[in-house]
Structure formats: structure tokens, C-alpha cells
Amino acid sequence: MKNADKYQIGYYPAPQCEMRWAKKDHIEKPPVWCSVDLRDGNQSLMVPMSLEEKLDFFDFLCKVGFKEIEVGFPAASETEYEFLRALIDQNRIPADVTIQVLTQSREHIIRKTFDSLAGCKTPVVVHFYNSTSVAQREQVFKKSKDEVKKIATDGAELIKKLAAEYEGDFRFEYSPESFTGTEPEYALEVCNAVLDILQPTPEKPVIINLPVTVAMSMSHVYANQVEYMSDNLKYRDSVVLSLHPHNDRGCAVADTELGLLAGADRVEGTLFGNGERTGNVDIVTVAMNMYSHGVDPQLDFSDMPAVVAEYEKVTRMHVYERTPYAGALVFAAFSGSHQDAIAKGMNWREEKNLYQWTVPYLPIDPADVGRQYQTDVIRINSQSGKGGIGYLLEKNFGYNLPPKMREDFGYKVKSVSDHAHKELSVQEVYDIFCQKYLNIRHPFQVTDVHYIQKDGIYAVVTMECAGHSQEFSAKGNGRLDAVSNAIRIGTCMDFTVVTYTEHALETGSTSQAVAYVGLQWGSGAVTWGAGTDSDIMTASVRALVSAINNK
Numbered sequence: 001m002k003n004a005d006k007y008q009i010g011y012y013p014a015p016q017c018e019m020r021w022a023k024k025d026h027i028e029k030p031p032v033w034c035s036v037d038l039r040d041g042n043q044s045l046m047v048p049m050s051l052e053e054k055l056d057f058f059d060f061l062c063k064v065g066f067k068e069i070e071v072g073f074p075a076a077s078e079t080e081y082e083f084l085r086a087l088i089d090q091n092r093i094p095a096d097v098t099i100q101v102l103t104q105s106r107e108h109i110i111r112k113t114f115d116s117l118a119g120c121k122t123p124v125v126v127h128f129y130n131s132t133s134v135a136q137r138e139q140v141f142k143k144s145k146d147e148v149k150k151i152a153t154d155g156a157e158l159i160k161k162l163a164a165e166y167e168g169d170f171r172f173e174y175s176p177e178s179f180t181g182t183e184p185e186y187a188l189e190v191c192n193a194v195l196d197i198l199q200p201t202p203e204k205p206v207i208i209n210l211p212v213t214v215a216m217s218m219s220h221v222y223a224n225q226v227e228y229m230s231d232n233l234k235y236r237d238s239v240v241l242s243l244h245p246h247n248d249r250g251c252a253v254a255d256t257e258l259g260l261l262a263g264a265d266r267v268e269g270t271l272f273g274n275g276e277r278t279g280n281v282d283i284v285t286v287a288m289n290m291y292s293h294g295v296d297p298q299l300d301f302s303d304m305p306a307v308v309a310e311y312e313k314v315t316r317m318h319v320y321e322r323t324p325y326a327g328a329l330v331f332a333a334f335s336g337s338h339q340d341a342i343a344k345g346m347n348w349r350e351e352k353n354l355y356q357w358t359v360p361y362l363p364i365d366p367a368d369v370g371r372q373y374q375t376d377v378i379r380i381n382s383q384s385g386k387g388g389i390g391y392l393l394e395k396n397f398g399y400n401l402p403p404k405m406r407e408d409f410g411y412k413v414k415s416v417s418d419h420a421h422k423e424l425s426v427q428e429v430y431d432i433f434c435q436k437y438l439n440i441r442h443p444f445q446v447t448d449v450h451y452i453q454k455d456g457i458y459a460v461v462t463m464e465c466a467g468h469s470q471e472f473s474a475k476g477n478g479r480l481d482a483v484s485n486a487i488r489i490g491t492c493m494d495f496t497v498v499t500y501t502e503h504a505l506e507t508g509s510t511s512q513a514v515a516y517v518g519l520q521w522g523s524g525a526v527t528w529g530a531g532t533d534s535d536i537m538t539a540s541v542r543a544l545v546s547a548i549n550n551k
Helices: 037-043 051-064 078-089 107-116 134-141 145-165 184-198 219-232 252-261 283-291 304-315 336-352 373-377 386-397 403-420 426-436 479-491 536-549
Strands: 032-035 068-072 098-104 124-131 170-177 206-212 239-245 266-269 444-453 457-465 468-476 495-504 513-521 526-533
Touching (some): 032 283, 051 068, 078 098, 078 107, 107 145, 134 145, 145 184, 206 266, 219 239, 266 283, 386 426, 444 536, 457 479, 479 536, 513 536
Parallel strands (some): 032 068, 170 206, 206 239
16 A cells, blocks of 8 residues: 555653563453443434433443443533433432443633532542543643643542532543553653542542553553553552543454453443544443453343444444354354354263363354244255254254264255255244155055064065055064065165154154154165154155155
């Protein structure tokens, strides 16, 4: 691409960092989660949520398990003010949920913010911010470092003063906006100056939030910046260190995970990463990544389809089919080799009665997020294999085909999908099985069989073909062998039974039995048939007849 030389590195690496985070291999406990869906998420929508939609979504976020929810910028927006007042006046805020309101570090906006919170009976985080980056200082504010720092400290002094004057349980959060474009030493200087004013304690900590307002670096650079801040902030035992990553470089999840390893305690983000430009960090993905490592994220995504449905309803956006954990196709296996491995893994887990999840190709159990094995995992099209197709037939309808028959059936199913240019449903797979193999009575059929025990087993078989009925008898090593011998004598067909298996389809007195027969013909070709009946011998004869008719 042309013009790459117009871009230069706009971030500032941490001046000193031991990179202790790099020696950790997973996140050991969940952070404090703060949803900003109703602020960052909502302001990024082409059609913002209505008041009723916001109220419904707030209730839903509480149901999912968020204990901190940013509800808006009430002093700067009439609609966000009305939403905040509805939450307060209708007593919609649960006792264990803290709402968060956003304000610039400007006097008139801070005062309006406190006015808007009148009567709130639950804790409130007052989140104030000002931009500290080099680009903002030079191009927007045209102010020195000291002047920009004074914006932050003036805001901190006013917020502390008003919190003492107004009735309510107020907590404080400060963000050096555009942290990623700020020299870390300067960001630290500003944050420590704010902390000196707010005087946090372990009982009433202050949140210091380090926003990736615009992603500028690789994730390890951000982790070093976070570790530097964590190591050098004053009152560290009284500070909740928070992350607010955006996704400009597609690295918001990585930024968050490495930032947590580097010492952060809290994460602000949105469901499915909705937010300005390329979005905020996707909290669903970060939380489920922890879950896949055996860490309970303390958020309830056990009914992921319902989470997706609620999100799509209120945002009018679409969760992409390949979105981790939540997309419609993320557990779907169309590839034959993948299907075979999943089917064998599921059977292995069942046979060994295992609790731990180790199934190939599935990082988590789809059932844990409300997905169905039968409809969401193994999906059938022209790329599918015998293992997956056979697995679906067995798990949904009880038919456990012999391996070679599974292969034959797999080719038939793939051929149908290929010619129709579509995915096949489980029911369509079953219909193909019935049409191609099960109880096929035309053009040849056996209408009656009698067995005689005399120096072995004799079968007297009445058979019909093209409207003509004949009766033949023959001796065999067993009943099915005797029937097949009688058919060969009566029809002069040249076949050998090479495979025979049977099993029960159901349990109980009215159980059905199924039998499978594979015939090898003089030409070397093999045909297959299946038969069902409450009597296993009748089922076996029906399978034999079906295999003959498939010639």
C-alpha cells in the first residue's frame, strides 16, 4: 500500500517494567465487570435505544449479573437524563447494583451531574475524565501539561466537595482519556495528583481507569503500561485499577486479558463489543475465555441464544455467525474429519462417564451456553463425513449403523446435499435413511416365513416379485442363513451375507428391534439394508430383503 510512511508510532512505551504479566499463563479470578452498553454502546447505534428499550436492557444486564452499569452522561444529554431519572424514580436499581454516570471534568457539567442524581438510594460511581494525550494537548486544548493536569485536579476537588454536600453514596472514578496516546509518566503524574485530592481508603477506594480510547499499539505494550501504572500509583491498596479497551486494531480482547495479567482489577466493556468505531471490548468473549479455563466469570451466559436475542432486539445489530461462543455457527462442524472426531469424543466421554470436558474441536461444552448437540454442533452438507452423519442418526433416532454401512450412507447423504446445494436437517438425514435402506419391499419381498427344526434349521419362504409368488425352502446354520439360502435357490441370485448386526431401538415390552444386513454380490458390489420390527427375526429378514432390493 502507498503512503505508509505518513504514519508513525503514536504511543509511548512504559519507561520501566518487569513484565511479570508475561510469566502468567491464565487469569485466575474474574475482574469487576462494568457494562457500558447503555452509554458507549448506545451512542454508537445508528438508531439509539428508546427509553423503554434502555429500561428493559438495564433489567437484562442486571439479570446477567453485572454489578456495575454505566447508565449515561446525564448532564450532557436530555435522553440520558430522563433514563437516569426513570431508574431512580421507578426504583429500578437493585440494591446490589451500582450505577455509574459519566461527566467531563468541567464545573457546570459536574454540578448538573450531581443534580441529576437527587434521590438515588443506591451507590453511584461518578466517573469524570479529561483527555491527556499529546495529540489532544497540542491540537485540541492547546494547553501545557500543567494546565491539562489542573483540569483533572480541579474536577477532583469539585467532585469531592459536592459529594460531601449532596445526599447519596458517591464513589469516584477518574480516566485520563486517550491514555494510550499519553506518556505513561505523565498519566501517572495526573492520576496520582487526583488521588492525592480524593484520598481513597480500602473501605472507599477510587477507580483509576486506563482507557484504550484509540488502540495504537500491540497488546504487550498496553500490558507494560498497565503494569507500570499498577506498580507506581499511590494508595494502590485503595485503588481499583480499571481497563476500558477499544478495538481499533482488533486487539481489545487481548488488551484486556494481558491488562488483567498486568494488575488490573476491573473491566469496562459491552456485550459483543458494540461501541464507537470498531467497538469496545467484547465482555462475552473475555468472560467465556475465562470460563474455558475453569474460572467462573460471575456472569450468566448459560442461555447464550437469549443473550443474543435481547442484544439484537434493542440494538438492531446482528451477532455475526462466527462471533466466539455466541455466533450461530461457532460450534457447527461441517467437515467430515471434525464431525468424526467430535462424535468419537462425545462417545468416549459417555463411555468413561467423564465430567471434565476434552472433546476435540469444541473448547467448551455447547450445552453450557444453551446450545443443542443435535442442531448446533454436527451440521450436514456436502462436506460432511460418515462419522458425523452416523452420530446424528444414532443420537436422534437410535440407529447405530455398522461402520461400512455408515460410509455408504454418508455418500448418499452428501450426494443429496450436493445436488440440492443446501444444508440438510436432521429430519432430512433420517428421511434419506428410511428411503434408501429401511424396510424396502419393492420390487422383491418376502411375504411369509416358517421355520422347521429338523436336523438343523429349515426356512420355508414365500417370496413375491413383479406380482408372481413362489415358495422355496432351504437349510441353514441359523434362521437368517436358511432364509437367505432359500432366496438364492428361488431367485438364482448370487450374494453372500458379509455383515449382520442388530440392536434394540427402545427399551420395554413394546421395544422395536433393528437389524442391518450387508450383501456382497458376485460382481464384488456391496449393498445394504435395514429392517425394524418388534420381533428380531422379522427385522432381520426385512433388512435382508432391503439389501436385495438395493441391488
